[in-house]
Amino acid sequence: MRGFRLRSRAPSSGKPEPGPSRASPHVPATVQTPETPRFFTPREHPLYGVLHAPAAPVRDLVVVHVHGLGVEQITTYRAEVLCARAVASAGVPVFRYHARGHGDSTGDFSGVTLDTLAEDAGHAADEARRLSGAARVVWLGVRFGALAAARAAAARADSAGLVLWEPVHRGAEYFRGMLRAMLYSQVAAGHKPDRSVDQLLDEVESAGQVDVHGYYLHRAIVRSTREATLSGTLGTWSGPTLLAQLQGRSQLAAPHEALLAELRGRNSPVASFLHREDLGWHYTQNPAWECPPLVQATREWIDALE
């Protein structure tokens, strides 16, 4: 493991100290909590992660962020960082990481599946608990990451809560929507698409991948989620759940409402938050997307967890 602890705004001491405990003075400019970027190696391939430690822990919880897939990992990245800082400043440690095939971690994106994403989420939770000393895990799943977070949460006894940011409910529908949006963007740019969504999905199967806005959509991830549903994955989940909808509409979307109804039926304490904004999930914004109301709602919900 390689990493170091970030603490104050004192000038750098120069050369880094050797070994896993080497420290580098640092405080983010906006939130005064220590942050520790590091690599951890749960298997033979290192993963990148950041621990946001509270100045004074007040809860026996650690929040683990499970990011979205491919480009969505970067479109929501800054909002996740700001949320982690806000939650840590309220006394709850947060661990963010890059799953294999994403960001600074190792591994091929072509080999990413729902299984590998859930496995990495579990490794991240182990690392988060080890670093923070907390016994219970609150999962924050973003978009496609909600499927992985749900699978990890349902499989572990230490799961204490689940936050879902605009969750993907069905893998197959998600990929169809992704391809439909790409074709629509071609039409908007004045080009007539030369293939349909079904033809593109056939190409994923036969060729192994198709180009979607400068990212490959790979056969492995499509196959791995063909039957995956959020509702099915959470079939036995009854823990506290916050669902945050990020859409232009003013009412909860039907799949969100149905999931919450199922959870209520199991006496799960559920809450929802609506933020009216239509996001282009496949495009980075200038400046990067931030969402203070979402951060505030997430922080308040975690703060109120028992």
Place this chain on the structure above:
Amino acid sequence: MPWSESPAELACARGERPEIVASPLGDLIGILTPPAPGAAPNGRAVILLTRPRSHRNRMWVEGARRLALSGHHAFRFDYHGCGDSGGDSAYLDPNQPYRGDVVAAIRHLRATHGLGRFVVFGSCFDARTALSAFADEGDALDGLVFVAAPVVELADMTLVRADHRDWKGLGGTLRNPENWRALASPARWAYMAKMVARMARRSALGPEATPELPLSRSFREHFQALVRSRARALFLYGRDDDEYRSFHVAERTLFPKLSAADRARFEIEVWPGHVHGFLEMTRQRETFQRVLAWIEALPA
């Protein structure tokens, strides 16, 4: 083809370490990739300026590990207000590059790791930030890769587009209902009014009567710093990039004034189609390979 991590690249990744760079507007988080085990270090660090630091399709994560195999140090980091870094975000205007951030990164690598020679790379805003480093650190820089960046003020980019449109094309634009909906915005009205006025002038008086657009002040200042250095540079554009249309002004007005020796240090490549954006995989890979090959071929 998709990037498939080789055992050698995985070995490079195992050597990577997070770094904290103190900068005036917020501490910067980056990843340093040292030369690969077994590769002879060439003493040169390549600073990959991207947003966020992995960039679309992780192309500069792959790039850092590839460069490590040829003996380079590579450093990718998040600007202040971006990614993991501290500080507050703001609209990124290429004409106001984050010079303080890139200079802080260079000085950190020098002070902390003893690195003395640098190459800077960037595309669009990041290219302008890479170029701005020459104003402070020109003597330490051996190379610049400058991809598809605008070099006029953003307000003038509207006029750049107008100079390359015709009335038929504008008519096609107006047949798209989405564009009419966009006219609900006053900013869009102003944009269209400027464009139509420029096109009308060109139609009535001819292109020769249309005044040359000015290069941005910061571009001229930083370009002159590049000229004063001894660095080599690659300027890479797509012929259909709006950004190239702005750079063409520099080709007409700045480059002809260079001495033969200075001009010989700079390569300009203009490829068919688009380079800006990295939104299409074939062109993304072509650009990636060209950038790495150019850096690896830099004279010692």
